[in-house]
Amino acid sequence: EIVLTQSPATLSLSPGERATLSCRASQSISSYLGWYQEKPGQAPRLLIYDASNRATGIPARFSGSGSGTDFTLTISSLEPEDFAVYYCQQRQRWPLTFGGGTKVEIK
Amino acid sequence: EVQLVESGGDLVQPGGSLRLSCAASGFTFSSYWMSWVRQAPGRRLEWVANIKQDQSEEYYVDSVKGRFTISRDNAKNSLYLQMNSLRAEDTALYYCARGTSLIPNYMDVWGKGTTVTVSS
Numbered sequence: 001e002i003v004l005t006q007s008p009a010t011l012s013l014s015p016g017e018r019a020t021l022s023c024r025a026s027q028s029i030s031s032y033l034g035w036y037q038e039k040p041g042q043a044p045r046l047l048i049y050d051a052s053n054r055a056t057g058i059p060a061r062f063s064g065s066g067s068g069t070d071f072t073l074t075i076s077s078l079e080p081e082d083f084a085v086y087y088c089q090q091r092q093r094w095p096l097t098f099g100g101g102t103k104v105e106i107k
Numbered sequence: 108e109v110q111l112v113e114s115g116g117d118l119v120q121p122g123g124s125l126r127l128s129c130a131a132s133g134f135t136f137s138s139y140w141m142s143w144v145r146q147a148p149g150r151r152l153e154w155v156a157n158i159k160q161d162q163s164e165e166y167y168v169d170s171v172k173g174r175f176t177i178s179r180d181n182a183k184n185s186l187y188l189q190m191n192s193l194r195a196e197d198t199a200l201y202y203c204a205r206g207t208s209l210i211p212n213y214m215d216v217w218g219k220g221t222t223v224t225v226s227s
Binding site for chain 2: 001034036041042043044045046049050055056087089091094095096097098099100101
């Protein structure tokens with residue numbers, strides 16, 4: 001199974017700051033990586049698919065990059081509603097797997 | 108409104124069975140792959156199983172193979188997960204999720220989940 005390791009576990013930032021989240025795969029997954037946002041009491045929301053493609057309705061401040069084993073989700077300027085937990089997910093190989101998550105909290 | 112609503116979660120003893128249901132509305136259910144994803148307390152999301160539109164393909168995580176069965180009824184816009192031989196490690200919040208139309212192994216619509224607790 002492909003293991004996804006996210007870092008840091010927690011990111012403490014202020015609104016308006018730039019957030020950079022990392023996801024590393026245990027083996028190459030080409031560009032087959034997605035990112036989700038999860039808020040307390042809400043279902044996860046797909047943000048990015050195949051490393052760099054924004055899902056429908058996702059604001060342009062969210063961007064993804066990377067290929068192979070190293071991937072990044074960038075939030076260019078944090079809005080109050082962006083404070084949440086972010087998960088990466090690979091689709092290169094069964095089983096589909098998720099990272100452990102990065103919590104973006106208000107500093 | 109596009110919506111998925113799970114039901115059927117309960118407290119069950121180890122070795123017991125449970126059937127989860129997911130009611131879909133607001134979209135053409137029969138056109139999408141569907142998945143079950145779970146999250147145990149304090150742990151990461153774990154994909155459990157998914158099923159093709161016409162039920163011709165199903166995939167499972169190894170830990171549930173032979174114990175869980177995913178199915179769907181397109182006429183009823185419903186997805187199911189039959190869970191047998193339940194173990195304590197199956198305790199989790201179970202989400203129903205829709206695969207994206209372009210790439211079905213990403214999930215763009217999720218329900219709010221139903222809780223399964225396996226304990227004596």
